[in-house]
Amino acid sequence: MTEAACLAALAGSDQHDKARACQELxxxxxxxxxxxxxxxLDQENISDYARSALEGIKDPSASAALRKALxxxxxxxxxxxxNSLGVKRDPAAVGDLQKLALDAKSGVASEAVASLGMIASAxxxxxxxxxxxxxxxxxxxxxAHAALMAAESLAKSGKPKDARPLLDAVVRAFPExxxxxxxxxxxxxxxxxRS
Amino acid sequence: xxxxxxxxxxxxxxxxxxxxxxIRASALGKNGTVAPSNxxxxxxxxxxxxxxxxxxxxxxxxxxxxxxxxxxQKVRQDLVRVMVNRHYQNEDCKQVQDMYDVLGRTDIDAVLxxxxxxxxxxxxxxxxxxxxxxxxxxxxxMTIRETQELxxxxxxxxxxxxxxxxxxxxxxxxxxxxxxHTGKLGKIHTVHAxxxxxxxxxxxxxxxxxxxxxxxxxxRWLGPAPWRPYNKEYVNGRWRGYYxxxxxxxxxxxxxxxxxxxxxxxxxxxxxPVEYEADGQTIYAKYANGVKMVMRLSGFKGEGNWVVPGTCxxxxxxxxxxxxxxxxxxxxxxxxxxxxxxxxxxxxxxxxSKHVRDFLDxxxxxxxxxxxxxxxxxxxIVSHVASIGWRLGRKVKFDPVKEVFIGDDEANRxxxxxxxxPWHA
Numbered sequence: 001m002t003e004a005a006c007l008a009a010l011a012g013s014d015q016h017d018k019a020r021a022c023q024e025l026x027x028x029x030x031x032x033x034x035x036x037x038x039x040x041l042d043q044e045n046i047s048d049y050a051r052s053a054l055e056g057i058k059d060p061s062a063s064a065a066l067r068k069a070l071x072x073x074x075x076x077x078x079x080x081x082x083n084s085l086g087v088k089r090d091p092a093a094v095g096d097l098q099k100l101a102l103d104a105k106s107g108v109a110s111e112a113v114a115s116l117g118m119i120a121s122a123x124x125x126x127x128x129x130x131x132x133x134x135x136x137x138x139x140x141x142x143x144a145h146a147a148l149m150a151a152e153s154l155a156k157s158g159k160p161k162d163a164r165p166l167l168d169a170v171v172r173a174f175p176e177x178x179x180x181x182x183x184x185x186x187x188x189x190x191x192x193x194r195s
Numbered sequence: 196x197x198x199x200x201x202x203x204x205x206x207x208x209x210x211x212x213x214x215x216x217x218i219r220a221s222a223l224g225k226n227g228t229v230a231p232s233n234x235x236x237x238x239x240x241x242x243x244x245x246x247x248x249x250x251x252x253x254x255x256x257x258x259x260x261x262x263x264x265x266x267x268q269k270v271r272q273d274l275v276r277v278m279v280n281r282h283y284q285n286e287d288c289k290q291v292q293d294m295y296d297v298l299g300r301t302d303i304d305a306v307l308x309x310x311x312x313x314x315x316x317x318x319x320x321x322x323x324x325x326x327x328x329x330x331x332x333x334x335x336x337m338t339i340r341e342t343q344e345l346x347x348x349x350x351x352x353x354x355x356x357x358x359x360x361x362x363x364x365x366x367x368x369x370x371x372x373x374x375x376h377t378g379k380l381g382k383i384h385t386v387h388a389x390x391x392x393x394x395x396x397x398x399x400x401x402x403x404x405x406x407x408x409x410x411x412x413x414x415r416w417l418g419p420a421p422w423r424p425y426n427k428e429y430v431n432g433r434w435r436g437y438y439x440x441x442x443x444x445x446x447x448x449x450x451x452x453x454x455x456x457x458x459x460x461x462x463x464x465x466x467x468p469v470e471y472e473a474d475g476q477t478i479y480a481k482y483a484n485g486v487k488m489v490m491r492l493s494g495f496k497g498e499g500n501w502v503v504p505g506t507c508x509x510x511x512x513x514x515x516x517x518x519x520x521x522x523x524x525x526x527x528x529x530x531x532x533x534x535x536x537x538x539x540x541x542x543x544x545x546x547x548s549k550h551v552r553d554f555l556d557x558x559x560x561x562x563x564x565x566x567x568x569x570x571x572x573x574x575x576i577v578s579h580v581a582s583i584g585w586r587l588g589r590k591v592k593f594d595p596v597k598e599v600f601i602g603d604d605e606a607n608r609x610x611x612x613x614x615x616x617p618w619h620a
Contacts, residue, residue, distance in 0.1 A: 023397070152351055178326035
């Protein structure tokens with residue numbers, strides 16, 4: 001399907017046609033498709049298809065559309081948008097994601113935490129450390145998983161010094177057990193790489 | 196105090212000493228059985244027909260205690276619970292619909308995951324995060340990105356993972372790899388992997404009324420896969436062939452086995468081919484060292500030009516000879532002398548018993564099993580890369596270190612798919 005044919009399908013009413021068009025736009029979508037895809041982000045059942053296409057479009061307009069949807073999408077659709085911003089590792093989304101992560105009423109705090117872990121910028125990792133230190137109990141495990149992912153990502157990108165505080169925060173929040181073991185093992189690995 | 200299951204059992208046994216009671220010999224590890232404190236406790240997630248074949252192999256191991264099944268469909272929960280309880284002659288196996296009720300149990304050491312392909316990576320990641328070791332049916336991933344996420348997660352959490360590519364532990368395939376690795380075929384120049392016919396459907400079956408959630412939780416059945424209207428055909432096992440449920444245009448269905456075996460035969464577990472080009476239903480790939488991989492049609496009815504009958508055939512060719520093996524357990528060689536002093540007994544390629552045993556031993560030893568997440572990573576990526584090249588209908592080049600298509604944005608954009616909300620890694 002050409003992009004034009006996909007856009008025509010998105011303008012129609014058939015759910016299957018819209019879904020198929022979004023799947024094709026994963027490969028062929030350009031910034032021209034962003035407005036039509038953005039319009040689907042709050043639609044039940046089709047929102048996930050639209051996110052997939054927007055994740056494929058590297059142009060900044062795709063990330064901007066997702067960020068804008070943070071203010072309009074609800075429930076599962078909002079959770080999906082939050083996840084896509086993490087997948088795209090959009091540093092411009094960190095401020096909004098921090099608010100969602102720290103707002104117990106947002107309904108997407110754990111998804112926001114996970115996305116902050118994927119982005120792993122300095123601001124994002126500070127939020128993870130804050131949650132691990134004094135955040136709500138039910139958010140500490142998601143924050144630990146996000147911190148472990150962020151630490152690994154930072155170590156791979158040559159920033160082991162930035163990874164270490166995250167691992168320490170995980171161990172302080174979970175002094176014993178599986179998560180502590182994983183964090184300690186990662187910390188040992190960081191030490192080995194430094195030497 | 197955080198008691199481990201074994202510690203709990205030790206404590207419980209000590210506490211029971213003061214009470215006169217009858218303890219069965221099997222519970223004490225006598226009569227050739229293994230005491231409960233030394234058994235590995237296993238939970239099942241999504242066990243359909245193939246999963247129940249795997250389950251038979253787990254149940255046959257004396258050091259295994261299978262304790263619970265989670266499945267989105269009640270009928271499958273029932274089948275597994277009855278099968279397990281009949282085996283143990285008790286009523287201890289619990290059935291649940293939500294896999295979190297399995298992953299949240301601190302007494303479970305490992306899980307057997309045999310859902311449809313759409314769930315394999317996500318369920319494995321959740322299990323690793325919960326601190327479980329994992330035996331996961333194949334194909335283990337729907338996309339290149341999922342393959343990477345899976346292997347990275349297993350490594351991060353230090354879990355033991357065995358991909359359900361049991362042919363790495365089936366005698367005739369092992370013997371074929373042995374001939375390749377010991378130089379008896381000369382220098383390996385070409386490996387052949389049998390694959391099913393390539394294809395993918397984007398159709399949606401007609402919508403049917405949703406069943407009661409406790410009978411079949413359609414939302415949970417779909418999991419990370421895109422939404423579509425319910426139709427009972429999907430949940431009755433006929434989900435294969437659909438793009439949303441069956442990754443890689445069906446190439447990984449057998450490629451997870453045969454491409455993986457070719458990687459092994461070519462001593463290429465650490466890398467992947469760098470070039471791929473499809474010609475109809477045949478895909479020609481080439482490693483950086485010049486070794487070729489040919490992925491070509493085979494099937495359930497003897498399709499393709501293979502010497503050895505049987506599904507999932509492979510062939511390794513060197514400059515001094517060749518060997519071919521398939522699921523019938525038979526083996527063919529270019530020279531009968533190659534079979535001297537070690538030709539294996541016939542063993543059917545679908546029997547996972549040795550593979551399961553390998554997994555259980557590794558859970559105990561913390562060594563890597565025959566098809567670890569790292570090995571499965573490369574084999575699965577080859578299948579996914581080849582299928583993307585086939586879909587695009589042109590040659591693609593792939594960087595095995597960075598694991599990206601080279602200068603090919605269109606191909607790279609097919610390396611991942613969004614997960615349906617709220618599922619995320």
